Amino acid sequence: MTDEDIDWGGQREGAPTEAELAFATSLNALVPRLDYWLHADDDGTPWLLVSLDVIEGHAIRDTLRLDFDDSGIRGGWSPSCLNWDDGVRAEDALVDLSGPDGLLLPANGSSIEKLARHAAEWFTRPKKGRWADYSGS
Numbered sequence: 001m002t003d004e005d006i007d008w009g010g011q012r013e014g015a016p017t018e019a020e021l022a023f024a025t026s027l028n029a030l031v032p033r034l035d036y037w038l039h040a041d042d043d044g045t046p047w048l049l050v051s052l053d054v055i056e057g058h059a060i061r062d063t064l065r066l067d068f069d070d071s072g073i074r075g076g077w078s079p080s081c082l083n084w085d086d087g088v089r090a091e092d093a094l095v096d097l098s099g100p101d102g103l104l105l106p107a108n109g110s111s112i113e114k115l116a117r118h119a120a121e122w123f124t125r126p127k128k129g130r131w132a133d134y135s136g137s
Contacts, residue, residue, distance in 0.1 A: 010037035011087050012046065019112060020048045024070050026116035031123050041086050045069070047089070051082055064127070065095065065104065066119055073115050075122060077102040086124055101127045 006024050008016060016024065016038055024036050027050065037049040047069040054062040063082050064086065065076030069092045076095040078085055085093035097104040103122045 005032070006036050008035070008036055008038055012038040012040045014038075016048065017046050019070065020046065020068065022112045023048065023116050023119075024050070025115050027119050028118035030116065034123065037086060046067075049080070049086065050119070051086075053081070053084065054127075064123060065090065066122070068115070068119070070107065072106040072108070072110075073103060073119055074105070074117050076101060077127075 006028055015021075016036075020038070027034065031052075035051045035053075037051065038046070039049055040102050047067055050066045050068065052064045053060045054064065060081050063078040064075065065078045065082065065085070068075055074090050074095075074097050076090065076097050079093055079095065085095070090097060096102050103118070105118055109113065
């Protein structure tokens with residue numbers, strides 16, 4: 001496993017956990033050039049935020065965000081293009097995890113690779129009735 005193609009950002013210092021590294025490298029192989037942000041809760045619990053800016057007309061129109069940790073993955077539209085919700089868990093940022101654009105998938109013993117496949121499918125399917133083609137650029 002290598003993270004040489006992943007540019008790690010975020011507020012947590014140090015290397016990704018083994019699970020974060022496995023998830024990110026699996027996801028990056030399926031959907032390259034997402035943004036990866038390492039975070040930790042106040043108690044030190046590590047978690048990973050993965051984001052994709054939706055750009056229209058040279059401006060960030062929206063940002064999809066997905067949180068990954070030992071409990072699973074959850075994602076939806078960032079309420080502020082990560083302007084204030086970077087480093088805030090999706091639930092605390094009031095990200096809508098339901099409906100056609102949301103994602104809530106508990107780990108329940110699933111492999112990290114399976115979670116990464118679900119995340120890739122979620123990142124690349126149409127949202128808000130538009131954006132059906134992720135080009136990875």
